[in-house]
Amino acid sequence: MHAPRPVPFLLALLLTLAWTPSASAQDAPRAVTGRVSDPDGAPLAGVTVRLTREDETLVTRTDNAGRFRYTGLRDGRWTLTVMRIGFTPVSEVIQLTIDGEYREIVLQERPTQLDSVLVSARWTGVRGVVYDARQLAPLADARIQLLGTDSIVRTDTSGTFALEMPRGRTAVVRIERDGFLPALRSADVGTGRYVEFDVPMDTANPAPKDYIDMKDLQLRLKMSGTRSVVVSGDDLRRSGALSAKEAYNESRSGLRSGVRIMRTTCVFVNGRARPGFPFDALRASDIEMVEAYAPGSDISRTLYLRWPRGAPCGAPGPTEPRYDPRWRAEYVSVWLRDG
Numbered sequence: 001m002h003a004p005r006p007v008p009f010l011l012a013l014l015l016t017l018a019w020t021p022s023a024s025a026q027d028a029p030r031a032v033t034g035r036v037s038d039p040d041g042a043p044l045a046g047v048t049v050r051l052t053r054e055d056e057t058l059v060t061r062t063d064n065a066g067r068f069r070y071t072g073l074r075d076g077r078w079t080l081t082v083m084r085i086g087f088t089p090v091s092e093v094i095q096l097t098i099d100g101e102y103r104e105i106v107l108q109e110r111p112t113q114l115d116s117v118l119v120s121a122r123w124t125g126v127r128g129v130v131y132d133a134r135q136l137a138p139l140a141d142a143r144i145q146l147l148g149t150d151s152i153v154r155t156d157t158s159g160t161f162a163l164e165m166p167r168g169r170t171a172v173v174r175i176e177r178d179g180f181l182p183a184l185r186s187a188d189v190g191t192g193r194y195v196e197f198d199v200p201m202d203t204a205n206p207a208p209k210d211y212i213d214m215k216d217l218q219l220r221l222k223m224s225g226t227r228s229v230v231v232s233g234d235d236l237r238r239s240g241a242l243s244a245k246e247a248y249n250e251s252r253s254g255l256r257s258g259v260r261i262m263r264t265t266c267v268f269v270n271g272r273a274r275p276g277f278p279f280d281a282l283r284a285s286d287i288e289m290v291e292a293y294a295p296g297s298d299i300s301r302t303l304y305l306r307w308p309r310g311a312p313c314g315a316p317g318p319t320e321p322r323y324d325p326r327w328r329a330e331y332v333s334v335w336l337r338d339g
Contacts, residue, residue, distance in 0.1 A: 030073040030096050034103035036066045036082055043067075044107060046237075046285075047084040048200065052134055053077065057202060061285070081133060083200050086110060091136050124189060125164040126171045128197030130155050132180075139201060142177040147214075148221030165189060170230045170253060172221060172289060174214060175199050181208065183338050186232035186289040188253070213271030216302040217291075217333075225297030227327060229257035231290045233337065244287060244334070245280035259292045261329045262320055266313035268303060268333040275311035279332050291333040294326060303331040 036047045043066025051058040051070055062068045078096055080103065083089040087107035094101050130142040138159025145152045146163045155161045165171055168190040175183040180201040187195040221230070231253040239250035248254045248261055267274045269282075298304060307313075 030071075030075060030098060031100040032070045032073060032078065032080065032094060032096065032103070033100070034068055034105055036062050036068070036084075036105045036107060038087075039106060039108060044084060044087075047082060047107070050079075050081040050083075050133060050200075052079045052081070079134070081136070081200075082107065083133070083198060086196065086198070089131075089136050089198075089200070122193055123164065124167045124193050125162060126173055126187060126189065126195050126197065127160070127162040128185075128199055129159045130161065130175055130177070130199045130201060131159050133200035133202045139177055139180070142175055142180075142199075142201070145174045145176075145218075147172040147174055147218050148224075167193070170232050170235075170289075171195065172217075172230060173197070175201070177201060180204055181338065182210070182214075184288055184335055186230070186234075186335075188232050188235055210271065216271065216300070216306070219300040220291065220293075220298060220302055220333075223299040224291075224293070225299050227257075227259060227294035228297040229253055229259050229292050231292070233284075233288045236284045236287055236290065241284055243280045244282035244284050244290070245278075247284035247287075248279075248290060248292070254292070257292070258327050259294050259297075259329050260323045260327055261292055261332050262314065262323075263317045264314040265292075265329045266303070266307055266331045268306075268331065270336055271333070273307050273311070275308060275313070276315055278315040278317060279334070280317075281315075282334060286336050287334055288337045289335045291331075291335075292329040293331045293333075294328065295330045298331060303333065307331070 032051060036044045038044055045062055045064045045066060047062040049060050049068045058070060060068050073096055075096055078094045079091060080094050081091040082105045084107060086109060088110045090105055090107060130139045131137060132139055140155055140157045140159060142155040144161045144163060146165060151163055153161050153163055171187050171189050173185045181204040183199050183201060185197050189195055231248060231251050235251040235253050236247040239247055241247040241250055245261060261279050263278045265279055267277045267279050
């Protein structure tokens with residue numbers, strides 16, 4: 001009888017490893033996942049979901065199914081805050097472990113802040129509430145400016161504000177308060193008698209140095225020519241298109257203006273020139289507002305003066321349809337959502 005042959009060392013090692021939990025499994029990333037819906041169970045897309053821990057803040061938005069997901073988190077105590085315009089914010093503390101956490105969040109609609117006098121008078125404009133994103137407390141004395149105009153108001157003790165403006169315009173609103181990151185919001189007042197904003201603000205230290213960018217934006221909106229257009233983020237996302245260019249081409253304001261954004265258009269992002277960067281590289285879901293200027297329509301010349309001399313505009317790509325050069329955008333300024 002032959003003695004059993006010993007199992008080769010390499011084979012034994014492989015078999016051992018096959019039954020040993022991998023390092024990646026042992027150190028599986030901690031995750032916070034969930035779904036956000038309204039009281040009827042319908043998913044809510046585009047909801048802002050924040051996770052904060054000490055000085056760390058993470059921000060994401062729910063997808064079309066109302067889902068959100070964070071991975072690779074540290075163990076410990078996190079604060080989850082869920083916010084959407086027109087709904088009461090929800091905040092809760094999560095003690096995160098290796099097992100992760102899942103949350104089903106139901107947002108309750110918040111009654112309108114408009115009083116009966118304004119409603120009966122068919123008041124048109126922008127109203128809203130500004131609050132601390134971490135504490136969910138109203139912020140009084142925040143400065144609200146309707147860009148392109150000289151209209152400025154401040155929030156009251158309940159954090160609310162109202163800015164009157166004619167119907168049929170795209171409102172661009174800048175919100176500032178000492179100690180907080182400024183916010184930019186856009187909306188089409190033409191879609192109704194008024195628009196309401198919820199504006200959560202995160203703390204900032206030190207404050208961002210964007211005074212020149214905002215001054216230039218204010219000047220452009222005041223002096224823009226007839227062959228220019230401002231498109232709100234909501235208008236961009238109305239069609240469901242993913243790329244910024246497709247969304248712009250299908251937006252109401254973009255179509256109505258006749259101004260076409262090309263791959264050769266010079267692109268600015270948050271006030272900064274982006275040589276060699278095509279507009280269609282951006283995602284519509286990330287954009288708060290777009291300004292587009294055909295030749296000669298940026299009367300302020302702020303974009304012309306800030307574009308690096310000799311720097312390339314846009315990027316090579318597929319052949320595009322021919323358009324009248326007078327209506328091809330020379331510059332496009334994109335402002336990203338701040339969460």
